[in-house]
Amino acid sequence: MEIINNPTHDQIKKAAKALKDGHLVAFPTETVYGLGADATNEKAVSRIYSVKCRPTDHPLIVHISSISQLDKWAIDIPEYAIKLAREFWPGPLTLILKRKNLAKDFITGGQENIGLRIPAHPVALALLFEFEKFGGEGVAAPSANRFGAVSPTTRFAVQEDIGSYLNPKDLILDGGACTIGIESTIIDCTSSDPTILRPGVVTLAMIKKLIKIKICTDSSLNTIKTSGLVSSHYSPRARVILNMLSEPGEGFIAMARIPTPKGSIRLSSPNNIEEFAQKMYEALRDGDRKNLSTIKVILPEGVGLVDAIKDRMNKSSSKGEH
Ligand code: TXA
Numbered sequence: 001m002e003i004i005n006n007p008t009h010d011q012i013k014k015a016a017k018a019l020k021d022g023h024l025v026a027f028p029t030e031t032v033y034g035l036g037a038d039a040t041n042e043k044a045v046s047r048i049y050s051v052k053c054r055p056t057d058h059p060l061i062v063h064i065s066s067i068s069q070l071d072k073w074a075i076d077i078p079e080y081a082i083k084l085a086r087e088f089w090p091g092p093l094t095l096i097l098k099r100k101n102l103a104k105d106f107i108t109g110g111q112e113n114i115g116l117r118i119p120a121h122p123v124a125l126a127l128l129f130e131f132e133k134f135g136g137e138g139v140a141a142p143s144a145n146r147f148g149a150v151s152p153t154t155r156f157a158v159q160e161d162i163g164s165y166l167n168p169k170d171l172i173l174d175g176g177a178c179t180i181g182i183e184s185t186i187i188d189c190t191s192s193d194p195t196i197l198r199p200g201v202v203t204l205a206m207i208k209k210l211i212k213i214k215i216c217t218d219s220s221l222n223t224i225k226t227s228g229l230v231s232s233h234y235s236p237r238a239r240v241i242l243n244m245l246s247e248p249g250e251g252f253i254a255m256a257r258i259p260t261p262k263g264s265i266r267l268s269s270p271n272n273i274e275e276f277a278q279k280m281y282e283a284l285r286d287g288d289r290k291n292l293s294t295i296k297v298i299l300p301e302g303v304g305l306v307d308a309i310k311d312r313m314n315k316s317s318s319k320g321e322h
């Protein structure tokens with residue numbers, strides 16, 4: 001696999017061509033790095049599943065470059081979904097809509113719905129535009145990590161996790177550290193009753209300003225399969241324990257104003273909530289790089305983005321033996 005640092009326009013063009021030729025391209029988005037494939041190419045998409053070691057019934061988000069492409073992939077798009085798209089795209093929001101024929105079972109995991117998003121990162125957007133110029137319809141991209149691991153927010157994390165499973169003609173585009181650092185907010189728009197399936201930086205309060213919305217509180221009631229709802233997701237190798245001070249030799253993640261307990265290893269000292277979200281996955285990975293067996297995390301207080309941080313950290317800490 002080839003790694004391209006700060007890709008030029010020509011290099012992004014080359015990456016778009018690689019996608020069109022059926023290769024995989026890992027690329028930065030504003031949320032986390034994605035592992036991209038041509039969403040209409042079954043063989044290429046099947047490689048995403050094998051590289052990630054992801055069960056094939058977990059659907060993929062298709063990334064598009066403009067709202068006008070929604071109609072290619074989705075039908076019966078409710079008015080409120082268009083409102084959300086207009087307000088938050090390009091940006092960290094994924095809409096689940098009723099699928100059209102272009103969205104095959106190998107993308108949707110056999111469901112009648114399709115996840116769509118326009119990412120805001122300039123490299124991602126340029127890649128999508130160039131891909132369309134080659135006749136591409138959309139880029140399927142889950143987070144570029146092995147199934148169950150925390151999402152990568154740097155190209156080093158991508159390389160560490162999946163580098164050895166990529167082929168010589170696959171590419172990794174390095175666009176620096178992701179600015180948001182946690183995955184997009186996901187909203188189910190398949191009924192008249194929109195529901196937040198995964199919290200993110202587009203918060204409940206921001207959405208409520210536009211439309212009526214509820215949060216999915218009981219994942220067992222939700223018939224849509226969302227792998228982020230599996231409880232042992234977003235886990236480092238280390239055991240993660242929430243809201244307890246660390247002992248000597250343990251990792252510690254907390255806001256900067258909370259001092260490091262004596263003898264423990266500070267993994268992150270964010271000054272605000274946004275920085276907490278942006279750095280938390282890399283901090284967990286750092287704990288693994290340092291071979292720590294336990295990481296203690298003091299969660300920040302509040303709502304909004306804090307809800308998304310809590311959602312991911314609860315999942316990191318609830319893993320069983322694996
Ligand atoms: O920020 C993000 O959303 C990143 C970047 C790369 O765009 N992508 C991402 O993809 O987090 P992934 O596959 O790691 O997580 C997407 C979640 C999964 O839990 C998947 O099951 C769910 O979205 N999902 C995708 N398509 C869906 C669909 N049609 N119905 C229900 N859930 C869906």
Ligand code: MG
Binds near residue numbers: 142143151
């Ligand atoms: Mg993921």
